[in-house]
Amino acid sequence: MTxxxxxxxxxxxxxxxxxxxxxxxxxxxxxxxxxxPKVALxxxxxxxxxxxPASLAKADLIARGEYLARAADCVVCHTSQGGKAYxxxxxxxxxxxxxxxxxxxxxxxxxxxxxxxxxxxNALHRGIRRDGARLYPAMPYTSYTYMSDADALAIKAFLxxxxxxxxxxxxxxLTFPFNQRWAMGFWSALFNPDTRFEPDSSKxxxxxxxxxxxxxxxxxxxxxxxxxxxxxxxxxxxxAGALTAGWHAFNISSDKNTGLGAWRDxxxxxxxxxxxxxxxxxxxxxxxxxxxxSFSQLDPADVRAIVAYLRSVPAVASxxxxxxxxxxxxxSPREGxxxxxxxxxxxxxxxxxxxxxxxxxxxxxxxxLTGAWAVNDPDATNVAQIVIAGTKRHAPDGxxxxxxxxxxxSDGEIAAVANYVTARFGSKGSRLTARxxxxxxxxxxx
Numbered sequence: 001m002t003x004x005x006x007x008x009x010x011x012x013x014x015x016x017x018x019x020x021x022x023x024x025x026x027x028x029x030x031x032x033x034x035x036x037p038k039v040a041l042x043x044x045x046x047x048x049x050x051x052x053p054a055s056l057a058k059a060d061l062i063a064r065g066e067y068l069a070r071a072a073d074c075v076v077c078h079t080s081q082g083g084k085a086y087x088x089x090x091x092x093x094x095x096x097x098x099x100x101x102x103x104x105x106x107x108x109x110x111x112x113x114x115x116x117x118x119x120x121x122n123a124l125h126r127g128i129r130r131d132g133a134r135l136y137p138a139m140p141y142t143s144y145t146y147m148s149d150a151d152a153l154a155i156k157a158f159l160x161x162x163x164x165x166x167x168x169x170x171x172x173x174l175t176f177p178f179n180q181r182w183a184m185g186f187w188s189a190l191f192n193p194d195t196r197f198e199p200d201s202s203k204x205x206x207x208x209x210x211x212x213x214x215x216x217x218x219x220x221x222x223x224x225x226x227x228x229x230x231x232x233x234x235x236x237x238x239x240a241g242a243l244t245a246g247w248h249a250f251n252i253s254s255d256k257n258t259g260l261g262a263w264r265d266x267x268x269x270x271x272x273x274x275x276x277x278x279x280x281x282x283x284x285x286x287x288x289x290x291x292x293x294s295f296s297q298l299d300p301a302d303v304r305a306i307v308a309y310l311r312s313v314p315a316v317a318s319x320x321x322x323x324x325x326x327x328x329x330x331x332s333p334r335e336g337x338x339x340x341x342x343x344x345x346x347x348x349x350x351x352x353x354x355x356x357x358x359x360x361x362x363x364x365x366x367x368x369l370t371g372a373w374a375v376n377d378p379d380a381t382n383v384a385q386i387v388i389a390g391t392k393r394h395a396p397d398g399x400x401x402x403x404x405x406x407x408x409x410s411d412g413e414i415a416a417v418a419n420y421v422t423a424r425f426g427s428k429g430s431r432l433t434a435r436x437x438x439x440x441x442x443x444x445x446x
Contacts, residue, residue: 026190027228028235030143030215033314036202041148044199049208050148050216053299065158068151071217071302072144073294074159076286078104080169087111087165092138092245093443097174099138102129107164112156120156121149125196127188134184137191137231143219146197146212191232203312210309213302218294223249223286240316246443247285248320248381250373255315257324268307273300278365281372284382284391285444292392322427325376328358329424336424343420346413350405351421359425367402369425380418380430384437385444387414411437 031038041050052064059067069075078101080089088103106113112120115130122128127141135141144152177183188194197216199208214220221233226242228234239259241251251259260268267277275283275291283291295303330336333348336357347355354367359375361367369375374382390404405414411434418437423429 026232029193030221030225030233030235030238031200031211032235033238034200034203034211034312036200038198039201040198041196044201044208046199046205046208049199049205049212050151050197053302055299055301061154061157062161063158065154065156065161067297068217069155069158070294070297071213072147072155073218073290074104074155076289076293077101077138084165084167086159086162087167089167089169091170094138094174096178097172099136099172099174100169101138102169103165103167104159105162105165105167106160107166110166110168111164112159113164115156117153117156121152124152124155126194127184127192134181134188136181136184137187140219140222142188142192142233143215143222144217145192145194146216148196148216151217187230187232191230204308206305206308207312209302210305210307213298213306214309218290218306220252224252237316239310239313241318241320243381245286246381246440247287247385248374248377248379249287250377251316251318251321252310253313253316254311255317258318258321259315260310261315265304265307265311268310269300269303272296272303272306273298276366278368279371281369281374282366282391284374284386285389288391320377320379321373322376322378324427325371325373326425326427328360328370331358333357337420337429340416340420340423340429342413343416343418346409346417347420347424350409351417354402369421372425375422375426376428377426378422378428378430380422380432381440383421383430384414384418384432384440387417388437388441389444406441410434411441 041048052059052067056064056067075085077090078086078088080087083089086103086105088101090101092099092101103111105111108114115123119130123130123135124141124144124147126145127135127137127139129135172179197212200211221235221239223244224239224241225233225235226237226240239251239253242249253259254261256262263277263280267280271277271280271283272291272295274296275288333344354363355361355369359369374386377383386402387409388404388406390402392401414437415432415434418432419430
């Protein structure tokens, strides 16, 4: 090969390698697995999968926007503990610093009161705020980018109908180079498709509605899909589960052993609508918040649509859960797991009156431990977090609450009781240490 031929070939090879690298890192889109032909929303012949359910078809713009804002779970991330709704200030503790959510009330100085329609669309779809600065993807604009303009502007109308709150969040404390907002432009160019939802014409109207709700509004993948080295969603392992904000968001793919494949449709719907499914456990932490502020307030038809969509997501086996959950433990405290005497003592003093020695609660199915993913997780992440923070669900016969024990017990005691619980009621006992619990506290401290 001549020198001139090599000089021409070399840049071609470099370009090919760069394109291949970008393609590999970016990965498939969240709905690429469906494989069917995608069409523009205007060309879709069936019911429009965007917007609000039929029950709100005649509602005014603000009422429609309120429903969509609930479906998008805006209030959870934009409300700090003890703060006013939508006024921001909630801390996101990341490995490289802390981010604080913004004020999205209509205050003109500290909120979004001066946002034009286009500026609001830029924020939701492109991660660009009013002053042109880039938003960090803690704001899930790579999911909201699939939201229709009409739905985004309905949410804006609802937010602007709220009472303005003057509140400025604390300054972010990100370390270099993560504190360089301009660099998010390159990240967005790689990982934000900046495109609206396109229905799959080979699927049913219910499936497309569920896809729109799960991907564009509820942004399920932001918690349940693992991330790649660039902190973007790795849709090659879509919905396979991930550690998010100090909690384990479990596998919700159709895998029969470690995902939702063995759940009945009514179990999945019950978990979304009430935060509990018999034999599978009770939602806590961020999922509990999503149930309280979002899923529980959706129209039943929309919940069913989400279930239909989840059923179609390809099975991805999770290595973080056993293939089978453990049966009920023995009724006698002298039988079963004896691995952690200290943990047994804590459990007997604070837990057994509600959860029982078998793990099947006599008080409420919401307090039953048998079958729950949390106690079958050998990392015991969520068990420890539930002991630290407590939980609250609304059972048919009234509210069911577990108090927070984070201030009552030391890190060592919480580790011990988590290890005992997973050994007695799960398939494999955990080996948490006091340091592990301290780290978990830091990840969820707000």
